[in-house]
Amino acid sequence: MCTRLRLLCTVLCLPLVTPLQAFAQDSRADEIARQQAQKNQHLTPNTPTRTESALDWLEGYFTDPNTVYLTFGGLYPSGGFAPGIAVRRAFGHARFNAGVAYSLRNYKLGHVSLNFPELAGNKLEIETHARWTDATQVPFYGVGGDSIKDERVNYGLRSLDAGGSAAFKPVPWFEIGGGAAARRIEDRAGEGTHPSIETFVSPTPPGLFGEARYTQVTAFTAIDWRESGGYTRRGGLYSLAWHDFQDADDAFGFRRVDAEIQQFLPLLKEHWVLAFRGLVRTTDVDAGQVVPYYLLPSLGGARMHRGYSDFRFQDRHMLLMSAEYRWLPSRVIDMALFVDAGKVARERRDLDFDGLKTAYGIGLRIHGPTFTPLRLDIARGKEGVRVHVTGGLAF
Amino acid sequence: MRFITRFTKPPSRALLGAAAAITLASTAANGQRPTFYADDPIAQVVDTQNASNVQPKEVNLIYDEARNLLGNPGDPDMDRRAQSINTIDEVPDSTWFTNRIIGGTPLTVADVVKGPDTGTGPAPGKWTVVSGKSDGITPGFTILDSAGDRWFIKFDPPNHRELASSAEVVVTQLFHALGYNVPENHITNLTRENLAVGDRATVTAADGGERRLTGQDVDRLLRIAAQEPDGSYRVLASKALAGKPLGPFLYVGTRPDDPNDVIPHEHRRELRALRVFAAWTNHVDSKSINSLDMLVTANGRAFVRHHLIDFGSTLGSASIKPREYDEGHHYIFDPVPTLKGMIGLGLYIPSFHLIDYPDLPSVGHFSADRFDPPEWKPRVPNPAFRRARPDDTFWGARRVMAFTDEMIRAVVKKGQYSDPAAEKHVADTLIARRDAIGRSWLTAVNPVIDPSLDASGALSFRNAAVAAGVAPAPASYEVAWFTFDNASGTATPIGQPVTTGREGADAPAGLPAATGSFVRVDIKAAAAAHPSWAVPVRAYFRRTGGSWKLVGFERMPDNQRR
Numbered sequence: 001m002c003t004r005l006r007l008l009c010t011v012l013c014l015p016l017v018t019p020l021q022a023f024a025q026d027s028r029a030d031e032i033a034r035q036q037a038q039k040n041q042h043l044t045p046n047t048p049t050r051t052e053s054a055l056d057w058l059e060g061y062f063t064d065p066n067t068v069y070l071t072f073g074g075l076y077p078s079g080g081f082a083p084g085i086a087v088r089r090a091f092g093h094a095r096f097n098a099g100v101a102y103s104l105r106n107y108k109l110g111h112v113s114l115n116f117p118e119l120a121g122n123k124l125e126i127e128t129h130a131r132w133t134d135a136t137q138v139p140f141y142g143v144g145g146d147s148i149k150d151e152r153v154n155y156g157l158r159s160l161d162a163g164g165s166a167a168f169k170p171v172p173w174f175e176i177g178g179g180a181a182a183r184r185i186e187d188r189a190g191e192g193t194h195p196s197i198e199t200f201v202s203p204t205p206p207g208l209f210g211e212a213r214y215t216q217v218t219a220f221t222a223i224d225w226r227e228s229g230g231y232t233r234r235g236g237l238y239s240l241a242w243h244d245f246q247d248a249d250d251a252f253g254f255r256r257v258d259a260e261i262q263q264f265l266p267l268l269k270e271h272w273v274l275a276f277r278g279l280v281r282t283t284d285v286d287a288g289q290v291v292p293y294y295l296l297p298s299l300g301g302a303r304m305h306r307g308y309s310d311f312r313f314q315d316r317h318m319l320l321m322s323a324e325y326r327w328l329p330s331r332v333i334d335m336a337l338f339v340d341a342g343k344v345a346r347e348r349r350d351l352d353f354d355g356l357k358t359a360y361g362i363g364l365r366i367h368g369p370t371f372t373p374l375r376l377d378i379a380r381g382k383e384g385v386r387v388h389v390t391g392g393l394a395f
Numbered sequence: 396m397r398f399i400t401r402f403t404k405p406p407s408r409a410l411l412g413a414a415a416a417i418t419l420a421s422t423a424a425n426g427q428r429p430t431f432y433a434d435d436p437i438a439q440v441v442d443t444q445n446a447s448n449v450q451p452k453e454v455n456l457i458y459d460e461a462r463n464l465l466g467n468p469g470d471p472d473m474d475r476r477a478q479s480i481n482t483i484d485e486v487p488d489s490t491w492f493t494n495r496i497i498g499g500t501p502l503t504v505a506d507v508v509k510g511p512d513t514g515t516g517p518a519p520g521k522w523t524v525v526s527g528k529s530d531g532i533t534p535g536f537t538i539l540d541s542a543g544d545r546w547f548i549k550f551d552p553p554n555h556r557e558l559a560s561s562a563e564v565v566v567t568q569l570f571h572a573l574g575y576n577v578p579e580n581h582i583t584n585l586t587r588e589n590l591a592v593g594d595r596a597t598v599t600a601a602d603g604g605e606r607r608l609t610g611q612d613v614d615r616l617l618r619i620a621a622q623e624p625d626g627s628y629r630v631l632a633s634k635a636l637a638g639k640p641l642g643p644f645l646y647v648g649t650r651p652d653d654p655n656d657v658i659p660h661e662h663r664r665e666l667r668a669l670r671v672f673a674a675w676t677n678h679v680d681s682k683s684i685n686s687l688d689m690l691v692t693a694n695g696r697a698f699v700r701h702h703l704i705d706f707g708s709t710l711g712s713a714s715i716k717p718r719e720y721d722e723g724h725h726y727i728f729d730p731v732p733t734l735k736g737m738i739g740l741g742l743y744i745p746s747f748h749l750i751d752y753p754d755l756p757s758v759g760h761f762s763a764d765r766f767d768p769p770e771w772k773p774r775v776p777n778p779a780f781r782r783a784r785p786d787d788t789f790w791g792a793r794r795v796m797a798f799t800d801e802m803i804r805a806v807v808k809k810g811q812y813s814d815p816a817a818e819k820h821v822a823d824t825l826i827a828r829r830d831a832i833g834r835s836w837l838t839a840v841n842p843v844i845d846p847s848l849d850a851s852g853a854l855s856f857r858n859a860a861v862a863a864g865v866a867p868a869p870a871s872y873e874v875a876w877f878t879f880d881n882a883s884g885t886a887t888p889i890g891q892p893v894t895t896g897r898e899g900a901d902a903p904a905g906l907p908a909a910t911g912s913f914v915r916v917d918i919k920a921a922a923a924a925h926p927s928w929a930v931p932v933r934a935y936f937r938r939t940g941g942s943w944k945l946v947g948f949e950r951m952p953d954n955q956r957r
Contacts, residue, residue: 027434028481032657033443040444040654052458059457065604090604118600121615172553269720271748272741329736329743331719331727337740364737 065090071101073391076135076157077301077310079107086111093119106191108134127179128164133157137192139311140205140293145344145355147313149383154190155197157294159183165218176221183214183245187294207292213248226264228370231393233273233328237262245295252292254285262395273334275324277395282317282348291316297344299357302388303395305340307359307381315344319351322395324363336363338394340379357381365393429881431913431937431946436481440489444654447697449690452642454683459645460775463682464728469647469661469778476951477664477787482935483948484786490655491701492574492665496797502572507802508809510568516581516632518542523591527598527608527616534616536598536608538590545635548585549707550628552715556621557757557817559707559714560631561810565821566676566706568806573672573794574665576702579634582811584627587617636702638689644701645683647778653699664787666779669703671791671836673780674771675828677761679722680708681773681780710821711752711759718760720747727774755817763827768835785840785927786951789859792836793844795829796863803829833865840927840950842866843918846934848943852902854916856934860925869922874900879913879935886915912938913946 048056061069068087075082086099098112113129137154141147163181187209189196197205222239226232239260247253258281265274281297293314299305300312305320320342326334341356359381366374377388462468481487488494496502520541527536535549551559560582567580596608620628646666649656660666673681685705691698707714713722724747725732735743750764769788773780783791804822812818842860849855854874860866875892879885890903906914917931935947 026432028432028437029434029441031432032437032440035657036442036444036655039657043448043654044651046450046452046650046652048452048455049458052455055455055458059455063603065600065602090600090602090606092606095602095604117602121611121618268744269748269750269752271720271744325741327736327739327741329739330725330729330733331721333728333733333737335737335741 065095071099075101075103075107075109076133076138078105078138079103079135080105082107082109084109093117106136108132123169125167125169125177126164127166130162131160133159133161135159137190137194138294139194139309140190140197140200141312141314142200143203143205143293143296144315144346145313145357149312151201152194153197153200154192154194155294156188156190158186158188163216167220173225174221174223178217178219180218181214181216183216184211185214185292185294186211187292205293206290206296207252207294210251210292212245212252212292212295214252215246215248217244217246218242226262230371231367231369232264233270234264234266236264247289250286251289252295253289254283254291254295256281256283256297271328273324273326273328275322275326275336275395277320277322279320279395280318280351282351285316299342299344302375302377302390303392305342305357305359305381306338306361306377306379306388306394307340307386308357308383309386312383313342313344313357315346317345317348317351319343319345319356321356324394332366332368334365334367336365336377337361338363338377338379359386363394430879430884431482431881431935435946436483436485437487438481440479440487442490442655442696442698445697446653446655446690446699447692449641449650449652449688449699451640454643454645456682456684459683460727463776463778464726467776467778467781470659470782473782474784475662475782476784477667478658478662479664482946484790484950485948486574486664486790490698491576491663493576495574496572496794502802504799504802504805507568507572507798508805510571511577511579512581513579513634516583517546518544520589521591522546522585522589523593523596524608524613525593525596527596527612534619536613536616539593547633547635549631549633550616550620551631553619555712555717555756555759556629557810557812558712558717558759560629561757561812561817561821562710562712562759563631563633563705563707565807565810566678566709568809569676569798570672570703570706572798572802572806575669576700577706578636578702578704580706581632581634583630583632584623585630586627587614631707633704636687636689636700636704638691638700641688641690641699643683643686644688646780650688650699655698661778661782663779664790667783667787668791668794670771670777670780670783671768671788671795671832673773674723674766674768675795675825675832676706676709677711677718677723678706678709679718679772679774680705680714681777682775710824711755711761713759716759717756720750720760721745722760722774723747723766723771726772726776729772753816753820755814755820757812757814757817758820761821761824763824763831766828766831768828768832769839784951785836788836789840789842789950792832793859796833796837796859798829800826830865833860833863837863838866838925841919841930841932842928843872843920843932846916846918846932846945846948848902848914848916848934848936848945850942852906853899854902855899856918857898858920866922866925869920869925869928871896871921872898872900873919873921873931875917875931876903876906877915877917878907879915881913881937889914892917907938910938910940914938914943915947 066089071084071086073082080103082101082103084099084101089096093116095115101109111131116126135157138157139152140155141152161181161183165179167175167177169175220241224237226235226237241258243256245254260279263276283291285291296314297318298311298314299318300308301310322340324336324338326336328334339360341358343356345351359379361377361379363377365372372393373391375390379386479486486492517540522538522540524536524538528534538546551557564580564582567577571577590613592610597605598608598612599605617628620630622628647661648659687702687704688699691700711718746765750762752760752762803825807818807822837860842858843856844859846856861868871894873892873894876889877886889905893900914936916934919931920928922928933949936943937946
């Protein structure tokens with residue numbers, strides 16, 4: 001306020017003082033020099049505003065490779081809002097990251113990783129990690145495509161996972177690699193408003209209350225010519241991954257193959273984009289062993305079939321197809337009409353187009369050139385309308 | 396003097412009254428100050444105060460863009476006359492701007508092509524890499540050439556060889572000729588054998604992490620660059636500007652720690668008219684962070700020199716890929732068309748989607764089709780552009796129209812497009828967009844220019860729109876004569892206005908003859924297609940040594956607002 005008063009005084013007094021000075025100056029150059037000299041008497045530091053300072057801090061939060069930062073989500077599907085705190089450090093080629101998170105549904109996460117993202121002239125990426133998860137109320141509806149929504153039960157899951165992987169990228173659009181990890185998974189009685197899994201009527205979920213100790217070996221390859229993984233209007237992704245879960249007790253060993261195709265077709269100078277995805281997950285199991293229910297391929301959720309809730313359908317094999325008609329009303333907003341169709345099956349030969357669970361909907365996405373921080377999808381399936389507010393694209 | 400610093404925030408009207416006093420052309424006489432000083436019109440503004448204490452400050456991009464997108468920072472009076480002009484409505488030379496294409500020594504084609512260049516690029520010999528930037532949005536590295544000069548090396552995006560580097564060189568030369576301070580940019584070739592890694596060189600990774608730079612990093616960065624058949628790499632070399640970097644300037648307010656920065660930037664004509672030049676060259680990224688202030692010491696004085704930098708996102712290039720189709724037509728977020736698009740289910744198709752771009756990967760998306768200069772938009776609203784009045788855009792359009800076809804083709808040739816079709820398309824498009832600018836902005840306000848009054852009292856002038864061939868000659872001109880009291884600012888008619896069919900008129904009887912006397916001449920034109928030409932321009936002459944000297948010119952005085 002004081003500053004403002006002084007300012008107004010200055011303004012009001014200017015006509016009074018100017019004539020005196022004007023007589024003392026007889027040139028435009030003098031007048032300009034006087035104005036500059038006058039300002040020179042009252043210079044102030046060029047400091048950022050509070051808002052600017054806050055944004056500087058926020059920007060550092062996202063971009064500083066050496067910082068403590070907050071996390072939101074990414075704990076475990078069905079975990080709900082999950083704030084956390086983590087620290088990241090850069091040491092030469094190495095990137096260290098560690099943190100904890102806690103969800104409103106009492107899910108807990110602790111994680112630490114050491115990655116080397118730019119080895120061998122950016123052709124080799126190595127990642128190592130250890131991760132402990134405690135999920136308290138993961139939904140289970142039964143196995144098979146005819147499971148009933150109202151028979152939902154909850155189970156708890158504790159998982160400790162440590163391992164690493166290496167990806168070789170001879171060219172930016174191709175990668176091949178593999179990894180290994182040790183995993184210990186233990187399911188428990190569920191918490192929350194739904195009954196616990198031990199009350200599930202029948203049949204008994206495979207692997208119920210049996211601790212699994214896995215050595216997991218993975219091989220993967222992908223051709224990826226999308227503009228970026230976080231947002232694209234053209235290109236495609238064709239990926240194949242093979243996982244071998246070897247159980248130390250030979251009770252829950254199995255193999256899983258994930259195959260995915262994504263294709264993006266821009267039309268009319270990117271006014272429209274047609275986007276397609278096909279995803280298959282299929283498992284093989286050795287005689288006398290089972291795939292535990294909590295590792296069965298599943299359908300449902302913001303990325304795995306928007307018409308249904310997380311883990312709504314589970315079985316040994318899964319097929320998901322999605323198509324989106326996207327239109328771009330602005331450079332930072334995309335809209336989409338979409339349809340998801342998928343199924344789970346006991347036998348691989350049943351992964352056909354009969355009996356698909358379908359849903360359709362409309363979406364709004366706010367995005368940057370390479371990322372999608374906000375996605376709102378509203379989908380209608382046979383079990384009603386589901387609203388997904390999340391980050392990242394469905395595919 | 397705090398009122399100066401307050402201009403960094405949206406000022407009140409009271410403050411702007413003060414701002415009005417800080418102008419190079421205070422023509423509103425108050426009875427105590429003359430309207431015209433003896434040295435009017437000034438040709439140069441000198442920074443008189445020592446600026447050595449100005450401190451570096453970066454601009455937060457999100458903050459700058461958000462407040463320009465969501466608000467309207469700066470003077471709430473959107474129709475205020477520019478304040479960096481002299482008494483004849485021109486921008487004097489300063490640390491911001493140097494008259495070149497108009498107002499200075501006439502430029503030849505060779506001058507325009509040479510631009511700010513002091514040589515042909517980094518000095519031959521071993522180049523030492525002192526830092527690098529990994530695979531971020533714009534990878535590149537910094538070198539010291541064999542002469543010890545620092546250069547920033549930038550690459551074209553993969554699959555679009557020449558896209559950004561050619562655009563950067565072409566537009567750098569154009570903006571230099573227009574009058575701005577710009578860096579020296581060269582397209583050059585480097586070989587791996589010529590590069591040495593400095594002892595303390597570092598590289599910034601994509602995630603911001605910094606580490607020692609290795610030869611492998613250099614190899615990787617070079618893989619991004621377009622390789623010539625002889626094994627060398629085509630890159631853009633941008634010479635480090637002289638002085639100490641102080642960070643970008645804002646397009647609003649003044650720098651509070653620079654004593655010589657006394658005019659709110661949104662009221663600088665050279666920044667308002669940048670809208671015209673940006674529209675011409677499709678410089679949609681004309682935002683604060685693409686400017687750079689440097690603290691320079693010369694002749695014992697420290698002052699701030701203001702530069703425009705980074706022209707890689709111009710013409711059809713968006714630096715890292717071809718220009719987005721809506722750029723130049725919409726702001727990055729434009730509520731009305733966005734809402735139309737959202738509810739239209741994609742069936743509402745903006746006209747820019749119908750522009751047919753030739754398949755020229757080195758050019759990207761650059762066209763004169765559907766180019767409507769007043770409708771052109773940068774990515775984010777610019778406070779100075781928003782306040783550009785017709786007299787500002789007219790001033791800019793005259794400069795654009797001063798480029799001959801030959802100049803434009805020669806500058807585009809300097810962009811070293813390897814495809815002749817690309818070179819021709821860029822030059823043809825710049826020429827077509829230049830002409831569109833002339834048609835739009837030379838005709839939007841009374842286009843009378845260059846008034847002169849000879850010793851015998853014969854008045855002559857020109858019509859910029861007619862001279863440029865963008866409008867037919869008006870049916871007639873009306874000339875009104877006044878004696879003018881420089882002390883009081885009072886004008887007294889001399890006879891009745893006269894109508895003339897030519898670009899000139901004879902003075903009426905009664906024209907003062909005493910040395911030091913002033914006359915004012917109001918000139919308007921009768922052109923049915925251009926009603927704005929009926930608003931007169933005002934020319935002021937002072938009798939000096941038996942002749943008349945033009946000392947004042949107002950195309951749109953503040954009291955003749957739109």
